[in-house]
Amino acid sequence: MESIKHPNLDPAEFFNSVIDAKREKKEDTTYLKRVINLKDNNAQKLKDYSNSFSNNNIESLSPMNINSQIKDDLLSLYIYGAKPFRDLIQNLNEQNGGHEIAKCPHCGVNTPSTLDHFLPKTVFPEFAIHPLNLIPCCPNCNGHKSEAWHRNGERACFNVYLDKEPDEQFLFCDVMIINNIPSALYRIDGYLVKDKELYALIKRTFSILHLIELYNKASDEILKSLRKEIRHQSRNWKLSQDELFDYLLDCYKNEPCNDRDNVYCTALLNNEHSRNFFKELLTSKKI
Structure with a gap:
């Protein structure tokens, strides 16, 4: 939102x-x-x-x-x-x-x-x-x-004219490896959100609009985009693979904490199994 x-x-x-x-x-x-x-x-x-x-x-x-x-x-x-x-x-x-x-x-x-x-x-x-x-x-x-x-x-639903997203993170993503390929599993959690009424509104909105299901289905495009970014950056910087991933993680820290692209990319770069997935692609030059 x-x-x-x-x-x-x-x-x-x-x-x-x-x-x-x-x-x-x-x-x-x-x-x-x-x-x-x-x-x-x-x-x-x-x-x-x-x-x-x-x-x-x-x-x-x-x-x-x-x-x-x-x-x-x-x-x-x-x-x-x-x-x-x-x-x-x-x-x-x-x-x-x-x-x-x-x-x-x-x-x-x-x-x-x-x-x-x-x-x-x-x-x-x-x-x-x-x-x-x-x-x-x-x-x-x-x-x-x-x-x-x-x-x-x-x-019932978040009004994008009137309501403001909280500064605290409420959108999270776990990474699953299915057939050796990373897959997104989004979720929301309000433990960091100070305004509990606002989080309750967000939770109702996610439920009514089926946003978690939509985010999971649309996550493949984010994975493809991150692969392209890794390929591009690997050609521009003389960094080890892990240094490259850490550099990208630092970049994502400046993005909105509840942006679905940012949340999934951060989860991918923090996950050991998905890092290994990207390393194999880099090594085989299939990325």
């Missing part, structure tokens, strides 16, 4: 811009009039979300009691890929260093090709296009999260 900066857009202006881009439907001649009326009718709900977001208590919000027609009209406003939402993603990129958010901030593995509704739009259609409720996400994490937003009155 990686915290990112939220979009810097006025919710009411964004809401109105989405409606202004709508056109009348031949099969529903009153559609445009109805959605235009939403500008005033939904204005207070947009303010309620923004206020709750500022106070970091969006779980306190309650769904609006509306009829099925209004719900359908609100849901119809969200079309991923439409220009207002492309503009929102561009704004997000600008807020986060001016470059594209290349990895899903929830898992850090897949491409964020969707927007997750943190408060699910099926429960809260009034927030279906609130900019602060739309979070870049990959289809895998979006599907797992589904409508999970609270558990017993507490936030």
Whole structure:
């Protein structure tokens, strides 16, 4: 998980811009009039979300009691890929260093090709296009999260706009040797984390999004990348094999302690059996 900066857009202006881009439907001649009326009718709900977001208590919000027609009209406003939402993603990129958010901030593995509704739009259609409720996400994490937003009155999933990762390590990785090849076995543990409520939130998120299973499945690419790095560094430095591994370990100490790549590479370089695996590849020049 990686915290990112939220979009810097006025919710009411964004809401109105989405409606202004709508056109009348031949099969529903009153559609445009109805959605235009939403500008005033939904204005207070947009303010309620923004206020709750500022106070970091969006779980306190309650769904609006509306009829099925209004719900359908609100849901119809969200079309991923439409220009207002492309503009929102561009704004997000600008807020986060001016470059594209290349990895899903929830898992850090897949491409964020969707927007997750943190408060699910099926429960809260009034927030279906609130900019602060739309979070870049990959289809895998979006599907797992589904409508999970609270558990017993507490936030169910880590909100990458509001929540901050702890400085202490909670993600760990053990190395297994299967058929003479290293394999990752990730796990989380909160014994180092001072904020136990935050760790409980992280633990719920890992469970809901099935992140451990995803990390284990995606670990082969990390192993391949480390092999390439070892090969590259072995050509540039006149070091013994163990000195090379220790040098790389020192480099990884400067990386975020809960970065999945860093955690697995550190585990590999600290493991005697995986070191022997890399030594054999170096000696045979198969690395």
